[in-house]
Amino acid sequence: MVAPLLLNKLLAHGDTVGRIVEVEAYAGFEDPASHAFRGETPRTAVMFGPAGHLYVYFTYGMHWCANVVCGEDGTASAVLVRAVAPVEGVEVMRTRRLAARRDRDLTNGPAKVCQALGLDGAHDGADLVSGDRGVRLLDDGTPPPADPGVSTRIGISVGTEHEWRWFVADDPFVSSARGVRPRDPDGGVREVPRAATPPGGGPR
DNA sequence: CTATAGATGCCCT
């Protein structure tokens, strides 16, 4: 699985940049939760193309979500970017996400990421390496976490047995993830989606 | 903090 390797990479669009802190893998033909499970359609065409492009889809009548296509040509594997931590352009993100009352709400969900970074259907199929539409996937040298948090995926009704969600443990921008099963309750859960707030909070 | 309901439009059967 290459999905957890995307953790701590940067997703950049224009003046806004976010560090990827939460992802989910979707495995095409083998995965009933994937949009590509039933084969190629106009909507899913990009996923069947080469890796390194962006698959952007529209859902729930109002939200855009973005994926990094990562399979070989024809395999339709994709990684959903579920959350990023703002790195640059926070002021711009605030103007795009007026509903966000706290900064953590700017980018702690897949549709929030697209709204904050200004991504929509116009970016479906964009090349993340050449940056042909202004969207790039960058590496600033920060390695992926050695021991990322793992859980089942969020918001799906099939394929729920796979623990194909990875996140940077303890990062405040990881989504709240209600109704998600952490890894192996009895076999040693390494991380839970949320770090418990220590008594007394942080510094003062 | 948790839980719930409603918004809203496209895709595919």
Next chain:
DNA sequence: GGGCATCTATAGC
């Protein structure tokens, strides 16, 4: 027409 890879406001603890 059914079902969404979601988010927000609101209510209650």
